[in-house]
Amino acid sequence: xxxxxxxxxxxxxxxxxxxxxxxxxxxxxxxxxxxxxxxxxxxxxxxxxxxxxxxxxxxxxxxxxxxxxxxxxxxxxxxxxxxxxxxxxxxxxxxxxxxxxxxxxxxxxxxxxxxxxxxxxxxxxxxxxxxxxxxxxxxxxxxxxxxxxxxxxxxxxxxxxxxxxxxxxxxxxxxxxxxxxxxxxxxxxxxxxxxxxxxxxxxxxxxxxxxxxxxxxxxxxxxxxxxxxxxxxxxxxxxxxxxxxxxxxxxxxxxxxxxxxxxxxxxxxxxxxxxxxxxxxxxxxxxxxxxxxxxxxxxxxxxxxxxxxxxxxxxxxxxxxxxxxxxxxxxxxxxx
Amino acid sequence: xxxxxxxxxxxxxxxxxxxxxxxxxxxxxxxxxxxxxxxxxxxxxxxxxxxxxxxxxxxxxxxxxxxxxxxxxxxxxxxxxxxxxxxxxxxxxxxxxxxxxxxxxxxxxxxxxxxxxxxxxxxxxxxxxxxxxxxxxxxxxxxxxxxxxxxxxxxxxxxxxxxxxxxxxxxxxxxxxxxxxxxxxxxxxxxxxxxxxxxxxxxxxxxxxxxxxxxxxxxxxxxxxxxxxxxxxxxxxxxxxxxxxxxxxxxxxxxxxxxxxxxxxxxxxxxxxxxxxxxxxxxxxxxxxxxxxxxxxxxxx
Numbered sequence: 206x207x208x209x210x211x212x213x214x215x216x217x218x219x220x221x222x223x224x225x226x227x228x229x230x231x232x233x234x235x236x237x238x239x240x241x242x243x244x245x246x247x248x249x250x251x252x253x254x255x256x257x258x259x260x261x262x263x264x265x266x267x268x269x270x271x272x273x274x275x276x277x278x279x280x281x282x283x284x285x286x287x288x289x290x291x292x293x294x295x296x297x298x299x300x301x302x303x304x305x306x307x308x309x310x311x312x313x314x315x316x317x318x319x320x321x322x323x324x325x326x327x328x329x330x331x332x333x334x335x336x337x338x339x340x341x342x343x344x345x346x347x348x349x350x351x352x353x354x355x356x357x358x359x360x361x362x363x364x365x366x367x368x369x370x371x372x373x374x375x376x377x378x379x380x381x382x383x384x385x386x387x388x389x390x391x392x393x394x395x396x397x398x399x400x401x402x403x404x405x406x407x408x409x410x411x412x413x414x415x416x417x418x419x420x421x422x423x424x425x426x427x428x429x430x431x432x433x434x435x436x437x438x439x440x441x442x443x444x445x446x447x448x449x450x451x452x453x454x455x456x457x458x459x460x461x462x463x464x465x466x467x468x469x470x471x472x473x474x475x476x477x478x479x480x481x482x483x484x485x486x487x488x489x490x491x492x493x494x495x496x497x498x499x500x501x502x503x504x505x506x507x508x509x510x511x512x513x514x515x516x517x518x519x520x521x522x523x524x525x526x527x528x529x530x531x532x533x534x535x536x537x538x539x540x541x
Numbered sequence: 542x543x544x545x546x547x548x549x550x551x552x553x554x555x556x557x558x559x560x561x562x563x564x565x566x567x568x569x570x571x572x573x574x575x576x577x578x579x580x581x582x583x584x585x586x587x588x589x590x591x592x593x594x595x596x597x598x599x600x601x602x603x604x605x606x607x608x609x610x611x612x613x614x615x616x617x618x619x620x621x622x623x624x625x626x627x628x629x630x631x632x633x634x635x636x637x638x639x640x641x642x643x644x645x646x647x648x649x650x651x652x653x654x655x656x657x658x659x660x661x662x663x664x665x666x667x668x669x670x671x672x673x674x675x676x677x678x679x680x681x682x683x684x685x686x687x688x689x690x691x692x693x694x695x696x697x698x699x700x701x702x703x704x705x706x707x708x709x710x711x712x713x714x715x716x717x718x719x720x721x722x723x724x725x726x727x728x729x730x731x732x733x734x735x736x737x738x739x740x741x742x743x744x745x746x747x748x749x750x751x752x753x754x755x756x757x758x759x760x761x762x763x764x765x766x767x768x769x770x771x772x773x774x775x776x777x778x779x780x781x782x783x784x785x786x787x788x789x790x791x792x793x794x795x796x797x798x799x800x801x802x803x804x805x806x807x808x809x810x811x812x813x814x815x816x817x818x819x820x821x822x823x824x825x826x827x828x829x830x831x832x833x834x835x836x837x838x839x840x841x842x
Contacts, residue, residue, distance in 0.1 A: 223680030227692075234696045347820040349772055351779045352795055352813030359802050359809060478685035482776060497780055500695040512692050516684050 209531050209538045217524050221517065222275075228513040229274045232261070232505050242503055261506075283510035288502055293510035297492060302385025303373060304491035307483065308476040310407050311415035316469060319419040323426025323465075328453055330431065338423065345420030350479055354413040354486040361409060368409050371488035375402045414483045418472040425468045429461040436460075463534065470526030474519045565833035572829020575822035582819060586638035594618070594629060597636035597789045601627035606805045622807040624798070630811050633789035637812070640701070640790045641819070645770040648705045649763050652712035657759065659713075660720025661747045664728060675721070678714040686711040690773055694782045704783045708770045719762050723755035757834040761827055768823030775816050791816050 235242050240257045241249065249257075258264045261284075262273055277283070283293040326338040362370045373387055374380070378399040380390045388407075391399040433439065434457055442452045481493035488494070492511060499507035531538040556564070567573050585592070595601075601619075605627040608615045615622065621630040659678075663671035681689065693707035727733060728751065736750045777783030778792025786793050791812045798808040 219676055220679050220683055223676070224683055227680065231692060231696050236697065343824060344817070344821060347768065347772070347817060347824050349775055349779075349792075349795075349813060349816045349820070351776060351792075352809075352816060355795070355799065355802060355809050356813065359806060363803050474685035474688075478687040481688065481691065482779070485780060496691070497782075500691070500782065508692070508695050512684070512688070515688060519685070520683050 206538065210528065213524060213527050213531070217520055220520055224513060224516045224520070225275050225278055226271065228509045228516075229271050231509050231512070232263075233267075235505070278513060283513065284506040286499075286507045287504045288499075288507075293506050294514075296495065296507070297510065297514055299385070300490060300492050300495050303387075303489060304477070304480050304484070304493060306373075306386045306388060307407070307410055307414060307489060307491060308473075308480060310411035311413075311476060311479075312418065312469070312472070313415075314411050315415035315419035315422060315472070318415075319422025320426050320465070322419075322423040324430060324453055324458070326423070326427040327430035327434065328449055335427075339427065342420040342423040345416045346424070348416050348420075350413050350416055351482045351486055353416060354409070354483060357409050357413060358486070369402075369406050373403065373406050373489065374399060375406075378402060410483050410487045410489055413486070414476060414479045417475055417479060418469075421468060421472065421475070422465060426461065426465050429464045430457060433457045433461045463530075466533075467526060467530060470522065470529075473522040477515050477519065562833050566829050569829040569832060571825045572832075575825035575829070578818065578822045579826065582638055582822075583642060585635045586642050589632075589635040589639055593632040593635045594620070595632045597628065597633045598787055599628065601629070603627070606801065606808070608805075609807050621811050622805075624794070624808050625801055625805075630807065633794060634791070634811060634815050637789040637791045637794065637815070638819075640784060640788060641771050641774060641816075644701070644705050644708065644774050644784075645767045648708035648712060648770045649766050651705070651709035652766070653716050653759070653763055656713050656716025657720045657752065660717040660722075661724050661752065663717065663721040664724035664751075665743060665747060671721075674717065678717050681710075681714045686769065687773055687776055690777060691780070691782060694777060699777075699782045699785055701784050701788070704774055704777055707777075708773055711773070712766045712770065715762055715766065716759065719758050720755060723758055724751050727751045727754050758831075760834060761831045764823055764827040764830055768820045768827065771816065771823070772820050 240254060240261070240263070255264075262270050265273070281294050283297075285291065286293055286296055289296070322338045322342065326335045326342075329335045358370055361367045369375070374391075378391070378396065380387060380394055380396065380399055383390050383393055387403045388400065391397075391403050430453070434453075439452060439457060442456050447456075477493070480489075480491060481497060483489065484491045484493035485497050492515070496508065496511040496515075499505075499511065566576075589597075595618075601623060604616060604619060604623050606625060607619050607623040607627075609622040610617050610620050619629050619631070621634070623629055624633070659674050663674040665671075684692070690704075690707040690711045693710060694703055697703040697706065724747075733746065733750055736746060741750060774783055774790065775792030775795070778790045778794075779796045781796060784790035784793050786797060794812040795809065795816075798805075798812065801808045
């Protein structure tokens with residue numbers, strides 16, 4: 206088990222180094238002088254220019270610059286945001302709970318709906334329900350979610366007035382931040398009205414962000430389920446006269462779940478990329494909209510740090526899924 | 542009985558590979574409809590300057606935000622209505638198809654060709670060269686494609702060319718991995734060893750002997766890559782990082798339409814539906830191609 210762990214972690218380290226190299230080189234790939242691009246001025250005081258170069262470490266040789274960048278990054282020091290002069294890490298940590306909350310709720314929508322849809326399609330293979338469910342799944346998979354979000358806002362927020370248009374909570378509530386997750390914080394504050402407001406604000410963004418994972422999970426569940434349903438023990442169960450529902454739920458589901466769990470783990474990347482779009486539609490104050498705003502403002506330390514942190518997160522979650530998979534399935538653990 | 546066998550036998554013959562492919566592909570109704578749609582879209586895109594009812598940039602100041610023609614306030618001159626500057630949406634969508642299809646096509650070609658070369662190199666030289674290539678690809682895969690594209694565009698600046706470049710870079714790892722995997726399975730087959738023994742050089746082995754047998758999965762992946770290129774182009778345009786206005790790129794159109802969500806639904810709806818149907822059609826075509834080109838890859842359907 207320890208050798209398995211070490212091997213997995215050993216594969217991740219070069220990838221992480223590569224990501225740091227990528228985010229490090231971002232600032233060097235800017236066409237033109239990074240300082241001039243960031244300051245957006247034609248004539249900068251030479252003293253100030255020198256100082257800015259020095260603060261960003263751009264006056265040192267490249268290998269030294271990278272070394273300092275790497276050491277600082279490993280200490281959680283990603284520099285200061287050009288706009289706010291607040292450490293990038295601090296800004297990220299302040300906004301990250303909003304993205305986590307949104308992503309979690311998106312999966313809360315995507316996993317049960319996707320699993321159920323996939324199972325129904327597998328049980329009704331070749332029938333109308335199968336074609337219908339798979340058609341919807343393929344549509345969801347092809348969905349431009351930024352447009353999907355606008356359509357939902359148009360229908361449910363503007364036309365019907367059921368859900369709020371944007372934000373995380375109505376402004377009239379003042380919740381003491383504890384975890385940063387408003388669902389939790391509003392409950393801790395025993396403020397049910399605020400909790401309700403948070404839930405209403407979460408519904409549409411969660412559906413939008415969960416649409417693609419839902420479609421992927423539905424497709425994966427269906428094919429994994431069909432694979433399992435061909436096994437001998439399923440035929441035995443059928444021969445015993447068990448109902449299809451019982452066979453699927455009790456006998457097949459557990460074995461079909463393995464590939465599905467992997468796919469669910471792999472959705473972290475989809476979620477974080479989707480969060481960029483979803484957050485910018487719903488003015489959701491998370492890391493996605495933070496990153497996009499930073500790009501618009503040419504706040505390169507934030508862009509670099511944001512990319513590095515998001516990529517690191519994805520690598521770590523994938524590593525975790527990999528390890529969990531090995532824990533569940535000994536065949537993987539012992540395979541070379 | 543004998544007669545039946547005879548009539549069946551006369552039909553059997555040897556179908557040409559193209560015929561065989563077509564009969565397998567056209568058996569899939571969804572893929573067939575998708576193909577028809579894509580042919581029509583391509584025709585509309587190519588012929589847009591001549592068949593579009595108006596120019597994509599002409600502003601009809603008296604007809605701003607005119608609804609589609611089938612609505613009460615609609616106008617027959619503007620079938621899908623007009624946008625906030627009085628430009629004809631149908632004409633803009635047709636010209637937008639030129640942009641989207643061009644971006645998709647060029648970015649796929651620009652990443653497919655180096656992808657194949659790198660993938661074959663990694664398969665033929667599994668030592669340090671292959672390992673290095675695959676590690677680099679792993680790093681690129683650590684970021685979701687849209688985020689990597691955003692990072693690239695953030696540095697290079699928005700615009701048509703940088704969008705294509707970003708999408709080409711983003712697509713690269715999947716082709717490299719696929720080409721390598723396909724080549725690895727072919728590498729130890731008898732026909733490759735035979736070619737090797739008869740003195741074929743490495744280059745000939747790579748491109749003449751092995752590559753043709755690896756094309757099926759690559760073609761399928763190229764189709765799916767095309768669909769995600771169109772989706773990502775629109776996403777970048779929507780975020781203001783892709784093709785810039787006033788060019789009628791579909792995502793850019795949507796970004797401008799956001800402000801009219803409360804009073805002009807068609808400005809928001811039309812570009813989005815066009816993106817959705819196009820991406821859906823490409824995905825359906827990809828599924829159809831996979832089933833038709835490579836029975837081994839056929840999903841449990």
